[in-house]
Amino acid sequence: xxxxxxxLTSELTWYAGGVVFVAAALVARRTTHRQIALLLACWLFxxxxxxxxxxxxxxxxxxxxxxxxxxxxxxxxxxLWIGIATNIALLVLFKYGVKSLADDAGIGAMARLARPIxxxxxxxxxxxxxxxxxxxxxLDPSFLEFCLYMAFAPTVLAGPISRLSSLLPQFRQPLRPxxxxxxxxxxxxxxxxxxxxxxxxxLATGWGRAGGxxxxxxxxxxxxxxxxxxxxxxxxxxxxxxxxxxYSHIVIGAARAIGFRLEENFDRPxxxxxxxxxxxxxxxxxxxxIRDYVFMPxxxxxxxxxxxxxxxxSSMVVVGLWHEAGPTFVVWGAYHGVLLVLHRVGxxxxxxxxxxxxxxxxxxxxxxxxxxxxxxxxxxxxPTVSQAVSMCRSLMTFRSYGELSLPFSFYAxxxxxAAGWVMASISGRCLELVRTYWQAAxxxxxxxxxxxxxxxxxxxxxxxxxxAARRWWWLAPILIVIGVVGGFALTDLGAxxxxxxxxxxxx
Numbered sequence: 001x002x003x004x005x006x007x008l009t010s011e012l013t014w015y016a017g018g019v020v021f022v023a024a025a026l027v028a029r030r031t032t033h034r035q036i037a038l039l040l041a042c043w044l045f046x047x048x049x050x051x052x053x054x055x056x057x058x059x060x061x062x063x064x065x066x067x068x069x070x071x072x073x074x075x076x077x078x079x080l081w082i083g084i085a086t087n088i089a090l091l092v093l094f095k096y097g098v099k100s101l102a103d104d105a106g107i108g109a110m111a112r113l114a115r116p117i118x119x120x121x122x123x124x125x126x127x128x129x130x131x132x133x134x135x136x137x138x139l140d141p142s143f144l145e146f147c148l149y150m151a152f153a154p155t156v157l158a159g160p161i162s163r164l165s166s167l168l169p170q171f172r173q174p175l176r177p178x179x180x181x182x183x184x185x186x187x188x189x190x191x192x193x194x195x196x197x198x199x200x201x202x203l204a205t206g207w208g209r210a211g212g213x214x215x216x217x218x219x220x221x222x223x224x225x226x227x228x229x230x231x232x233x234x235x236x237x238x239x240x241x242x243x244x245x246x247y248s249h250i251v252i253g254a255a256r257a258i259g260f261r262l263e264e265n266f267d268r269p270x271x272x273x274x275x276x277x278x279x280x281x282x283x284x285x286x287x288x289x290i291r292d293y294v295f296m297p298x299x300x301x302x303x304x305x306x307x308x309x310x311x312x313x314s315s316m317v318v319v320g321l322w323h324e325a326g327p328t329f330v331v332w333g334a335y336h337g338v339l340l341v342l343h344r345v346g347x348x349x350x351x352x353x354x355x356x357x358x359x360x361x362x363x364x365x366x367x368x369x370x371x372x373x374x375x376x377x378x379x380x381x382x383p384t385v386s387q388a389v390s391m392c393r394s395l396m397t398f399r400s401y402g403e404l405s406l407p408f409s410f411y412a413x414x415x416x417x418a419a420g421w422v423m424a425s426i427s428g429r430c431l432e433l434v435r436t437y438w439q440a441a442x443x444x445x446x447x448x449x450x451x452x453x454x455x456x457x458x459x460x461x462x463x464x465x466x467x468a469a470r471r472w473w474w475l476a477p478i479l480i481v482i483g484v485v486g487g488f489a490l491t492d493l494g495a496x497x498x499x500x501x502x503x504x505x506x507x
Contacts, residue, residue, distance in 0.1 A: 042151040053116035061150040064126040083130040118157040154255040158504040161285035177259035188253025195246030203239035211407040225403030233374040235414040275339040313337035332379040
């Protein structure tokens with residue numbers, strides 16, 4: 001009890017110190033003083049996860065700063081490869097090697113350095129700095145600025161993966177958050193908390209005992225019907241989305257509230273019409289990083305359509321390995337690589353022949369893409385490849401679709417979340433389209449609306465503006481009520497969902 005109280009007091013002290021330094025940065029007039037205050041706040045925040053983790057982050061920052069300085073003085077492929085090898089070695093050592101060495105040697109203190117939180121993310125940020133320096137982009141950060149870039153609190157744990165070219169100008173500007181910044185930041189934080197603490201956690205653990213995605217995958221080894229597997233795939237897909245997109249909303253909102261602008265990380269990915277479109281909307285910062293620093297350089301090594309396909313497949317395998325060096329993630333990455341290759345092959349066939357293939361339209365293509373992406377989540381979530389393959393086999397065994405072995409509450413919650421998200425995404429887009437149409441009609445001299453701008457019409461436009469900009473404020477409470485009331489009605493009243501950590505902080 002005493003130890004737990006001490007740990008809580010210590011953590012609150014770290015956070016309080018971080019808040020003080022952020023406040024100091026907001027009022028500081030000199031750029032250097034502001035950057036020092038921000039860096040100390042970021043280091044204090046990261047130290048709450050482990051002082052040893054902070055030591056690894058600082059070491060990586062120092063090494064990469066001097067690697068970049070050497071590369072800037074003399075741009076050679078050899079120096080770039082030394083930087084790449086150094087970062088990969090650090091990533092592998094601290095993400096996998098230290099734990100293994102500690103277990104073999106029986107050194108518990110060493111084990112506390114294993115898997116520093118966010119190492120996969122800030123290693124990619126360090127590599128992007130080296131790549132951009134090699135391309136001779138106009139980057140000349142001071143040591144203080146580079147350490148702040150590596151440790152920037154909103155991005156250090158789980159992204160979005162930022163570029164120095166985006167953050168450096170903001171580090172050099174005074175922090176002057178406006179009322180709109182604070183309001184929008186708070187909205188994003190609240191939205192993220194709702195997505196994580198309500199939607200993602202309910203999907204993960206369910207309202208009833210053994211009624212969530214986690215329990216469903218644990219039971220998958222005993223065999224599930226095809227419909228059960230589809231619900232688990234869709235349920236986990238939305239759990240992962242709400243968890244990670246919710247986290248992204250929180251950090252983007254927190255950064256916005258103090259005057260920083262971060263890139264968006266998600267853009268309605270489950271409404272994507274093709275697999276290629278999905279990867280422009282899902283984990284956007286990682287997708288763009290892989291595109292710019294892996295796929296594009298590979299395609300320039302050789303010519304030929306098949307080499308492009310090989311580069312595409314290899315890039316997606318790298319995406320899988322980045323998450324975890326395990327067979328399930330490698331297969332998941334390769335699976336998406338195959339989908340992207342098949343999509344490109346289909347496009348080439350359509351361009352080179354008169355045959356136009358199966359015309360599904362945007363809606364049909366979107367449904368097929370969603371189904372294929374959902375199947376891929378089985379490999380992402382399953383502990384073994386054999387279990388994922390077994391679940392895929394159930395999807396193709398049509399007689400198994402009559403077998404329902406999961407709690408009814410799980411089906412209800414999954415359908416509610418999926419339908420609610422689709423409603424929230426589509427309604428906002430529809431309202432925006434209608435508003436744009438009527439605004440364009442006002443300027444059209446031959447359009448009937450232009451002849452009669454009545455008060456009713458003006459009021460309707462104002463209402464569309466309001467709801468299109470604030471759709472989550474009126475949809476989120478509806479989803480909360482449906483989820484809570486429906487969940488408790490379908491299960492025992494004493495059950496509540498457990499809290500789970502943000503999933504991408506584990507990578």
